[in-house]
Amino acid sequence: MVYLPFLLIFNLISYFPSSSHAQIADLILPLKAVNLGNWLVTEGWMKPSRFDGIINKDLLDGTQVQFLSTKLKKYLCAENGGGTVVVANRPSPSGWETFRLWRVSESCFNLRVFNKQFVGLGSQGVQAVLDTPTDTETFEIVRKDDDRNRVRFKASNGLFLQAQSETLVTADYAESSWDDSDPSVFIMTIVNTLQGEFQITNGYGPDKAPQVMQDHWNSYITEEDFNFMSANGLSAVRIPVGWWIAQDPTPPKPFVGGSSIALDNAFTWAEKYGMKVIIDLHAAKASQNGDEHSGARDGFLEWADSNIDETVAVIEFLAARYGVRPNLAAIALMNEPRAPGVTLDALTKYYKAAYDAIRKYTNAYVILSARLGPADPKELFSLASTMNRVAIDVHYYNLFSDSFSGMTVQQNIDFVNNQRASDLGSLTSANGPLVLGNGLQNLLETMHQWKITRDLLKHS
Known part of the structure; x- marks a missing residue:
């Protein structure tokens, strides 16, 4: 039970609001549920120490880096964001000067540019034109022992990348020096990192990752935690899963079987202690939002129409395997799809197909997550009206706004009870779908009731 207070404080409480649908079979609403984040889908910020055993742990998949030539005092740039040559003529960095790492080994990487091509070797020098990396798009990043942000790039031809001039970057330098005058030396700046399931499994690699993940699954959440949750008034758990669960026990690398x-x-323990389970597809293949908890490799949102069938297959796997469980409360079809990258048309097609797949096995609730970003929170209402036993999941977050930092616990609770309740109320109607509200501040009341102390926080 070491990590439970951490989960409760930093994750969210989900409620099925009371409505005319108050009871279906033995599912009594509202449910009071805690999200078991960072268990079956990694979210590194919850327990960063899980990554400590990875060599070059600051250079994981999706790490965004910029490189300043020590000789020219200019940044490497994928001209036009990609599709042509790489130059070294920018006085300050932005999107075209930022590269996303794909980790090939502890020290070798592919570098993906703004328009999603990969840096590689070409007849006119270093370029970024291929959409899929090969050996010529793989570079060893050699780091200076006493200054880890001072780097050189060894290309597949065995020579080092150099900035010959502001408009000519080549991979033909054979000398070895760390001086500022050396055209092959760059200062690396890390501007963003990801710590998700892809990063931890690919970071440890196929030899170590299986044991690391198994140890985590066996210890992070245990039967004791379910006993504790039930004894303290929770009636359900929301469990995020990734698309790779459907291919257990041998999911595609780098993912690890066993989830x-x-x-x-979890289902067995929940049933023993009288709790329901909400399964949440948190990570769809190709990533529905680009966040680390979506299983993204490099932070790009790439889920689209072409991914619908394989995502439906994951939902069907979950429904077939767990639809017979008496304590299955709901299956959430996708967590936080982000607009405009995920279009309403593609999402609607997917939700329809996934709903039909679930109904072949169970009458459990189906949860439709509203899109984050510039989207109408009511845009799924017409779709939901054609379905039975559905809920729409809308997410209100207070933790990302500094305006709440100076408020007391009671003021935050009052904000939820007043403003957030009003926000949700504006989305509900007498005969409309259930609306779930997810947000950190809903936890404050629970924290107050349980009198969680700073001593408990030390375990996180």
């Missing part, structure tokens, strides 16, 4: 067994255990 379905952990989910099996």
